[in-house]
Amino acid sequence: MSGSGSVRRQASAIASPKPPCTIHPSAIISDKAVIVGTHPISIGENVVLHPFAKITSNTGAVRIGKNCVVGDRATVGLSDSPGSYAGTTVELEDGVSVESGSTVQAEKVGAGSTIEANSTLGPGVVIGMFCKITASSRIQSETLPDFTVVYGENARRIDTTTKTRSDVRDLKVKGQLMHIETLKRLVPSNTMKWLS
Template structure:
């Protein structure tokens, strides 16, 4: 009997939250097992890929995901239950941003071409510049990172001088993101209609 009630509790906790108003580009790949929840608008751009178990949450503010972004499995983008200070704040991923597995992105903005590696936390109000790299398991709270910043080790910082000074390197990074997305489009079954109906 107790195992049956435990099963009921698990089912109740798995009930999805409200479905937000969504604007999803037809070329986006949204896994059937991705979760989009909240009450504020969610905008998902061209060629975006949401992996299985990726979560977009707009409970306290809108979420905008620019074209060519990838949100990995078990990664969360958006504010769910933030302090009142950040109520109504939009969480935005600019173009060609990668958010890897298990990361939590509540940042106000993550700039074009930036990579948020696995199990990283970007807290509310954080602004990440363009072509930044935040290495795995980092935690950044209430801070602005300039363009081309690399965060590594115990929250050490350096500037990626090569990417900063060479437009060909920046172009190659963006091209690599498109190649990655082309591969994912063949691997991740999409069900965008689930969120538009």
């Protein structure tokens, strides 16, 4: 009985190969974050990956723009069985927040957008700039225009305040930068773990 336990421990200790990563030196990557896959992964300036955040490039590349935050237990990248979306790049543009427990397999999430906790963006989804996907939303195979808010039972509206006021957009960007500065003091980084 004890022999089979040690075999399991040895098997789980075998590390899978590191994906080809390009990570900006200012990025904060938790030692407990998970980065796996075979396609290229690009992580931009001031990106923060929380503990247990997962970036997966098993079936397509992943690009994360500057000033993005990927929360704990959130996953960015295509699943292992994406069907006709195999080989598609998953991209977070600048200033995107992916909150705890969310899954983002979308082709693109536009700059300044927020994906709240436990939401799912399936393969082929394209999210515009400054969109807000509220907690536990599920979006599959569609394109959302800039400034869309998804809420409740998949209801939609346009955030006209953010759309028409550049000062509000500027404040959202500033808020994201302040959040990142706080996280830099709270999340211990081990970027070198992912660089060959």
